[in-house]
Amino acid sequence: MLENRKKVIYTGLAILLSMTSNICTFPIYATEVSPQESELKIELNGTENQQVQKIIVEKLNSNNYLNSASSQVKVIQKNEDANYFIYNDTLVKVDSIKSSTGKEEIKIQSKNLKNSPMNIVEQNYSNLEMEKEVTVEVEKEDNIAPKIELKKKEITLTTNDSFDANTYIAKLEDNIDAYPSLNIQSDVKMEEPGIYRVIYTCTDLSGNSTQEVLTVNVNQGVDYGAIAKAAKNQIGVAQDCTMLVTNAIKAVGIKFHGAPYEYASLGNWTKNPVPGDICIYEGHVALYVGNGKAIHGGFNGTTVESTVACSNAFLGYIHIADNK
Numbered sequence: 001m002l003e004n005r006k007k008v009i010y011t012g013l014a015i016l017l018s019m020t021s022n023i024c025t026f027p028i029y030a031t032e033v034s035p036q037e038s039e040l041k042i043e044l045n046g047t048e049n050q051q052v053q054k055i056i057v058e059k060l061n062s063n064n065y066l067n068s069a070s071s072q073v074k075v076i077q078k079n080e081d082a083n084y085f086i087y088n089d090t091l092v093k094v095d096s097i098k099s100s101t102g103k104e105e106i107k108i109q110s111k112n113l114k115n116s117p118m119n120i121v122e123q124n125y126s127n128l129e130m131e132k133e134v135t136v137e138v139e140k141e142d143n144i145a146p147k148i149e150l151k152k153k154e155i156t157l158t159t160n161d162s163f164d165a166n167t168y169i170a171k172l173e174d175n176i177d178a179y180p181s182l183n184i185q186s187d188v189k190m191e192e193p194g195i196y197r198v199i200y201t202c203t204d205l206s207g208n209s210t211q212e213v214l215t216v217n218v219n220q221g222v223d224y225g226a227i228a229k230a231a232k233n234q235i236g237v238a239q240d241c242t243m244l245v246t247n248a249i250k251a252v253g254i255k256f257h258g259a260p261y262e263y264a265s266l267g268n269w270t271k272n273p274v275p276g277d278i279c280i281y282e283g284h285v286a287l288y289v290g291n292g293k294a295i296h297g298g299f300n301g302t303t304v305e306s307t308v309a310c311s312n313a314f315l316g317y318i319h320i321a322d323n324k
Contacts, residue, residue: 146174148200150212160224176204177204181203189218199211228248234297243297244297260280271316276289277319279317288317
């Protein structure tokens with residue numbers, strides 16, 4: 001008689017299972033297990049979550065829900081709020097509760113049906129008073145890699161520029177971890193023209209990682225030292241101030257000649273001159289060579305080294321731009 005009742009129950013369970021379609025926050029699927037395979041296949045947000053699966057099975061075993069390898073596991077009801085299972089003569093309800101702390105709470109409740117004469121297929125489980133309850137907190141299973149956004153994918157600099165890989169990061173974020181780790185691998189040598197790669201690797205606490213690559217083109221910049229040297233080499237040459245500067249900058253491939261103030265168009269004004277910068281005056285131009293000294297052309301018809309200050313009103317220094 002008991003066997004017949006079980007057959008009726010399981011037949012009803014199969015019909016009920018085929019009619020259910022709603023999935024709760026944690027879609028949890030259980031099937032009848034064989035003597036060699038007592039296992040629940042559990043999914044969390046559409047992805048199988050081994051951690052949640054392990055916790056539920058451990059809790060069920062600790063409460064003697066699965067007291068033998070041949071326990072019959074039946075899904076009898078699924079809805080948006082909870083999942084109901086039958087483990088031998090025990091009704092089990094599994095709820096999932098979202099948490100704002102980045103974790104999930106799994107609530108497992110049970111009721112012994114061994115001495116209950118009710119028809120479990122027709123029972124309204126949502127109104128059934130459960131007897132046991134245990135709640136466990138589970139960390140979310142993170143399968144999403146962090147995101148890295150760079151301000152640019154490729155940049156062009158010169159040997160006179162400075163480079164800091166961190167300044168090219170626009171955004172660094174992860175779906176769970178507030179501060180994912182960042183590793184930067186760079187082979188950039190600013191003193192050597194070439195094409196270089198900077199690899200940004202971001203990794204979260206779950207081991208998910210993502211990469212972005214910045215291409216750095218380093219071109220040869222203006223050799224200001226060569227300009228200063230070329231100016232010094234002209235000491236004693238009979239020429240005016242503009243020809244001095246024209247011949248000095250020609251040493252680095254810059255072709256320009258004009259009135260004194262027109263040399264300001266070759267770069268930018270600076271208050272921190274380096275040897276090779278141009279000194280602009282009212283009606284005069286010279287070449288700075290460091291330590292407050294400059295090479296002047298046209299002094300009594302020749303080229304001399306003297307102080308930056310001269311009889312002409314000083315206007316400022318011009319640092320020649322690399323694109324000239």
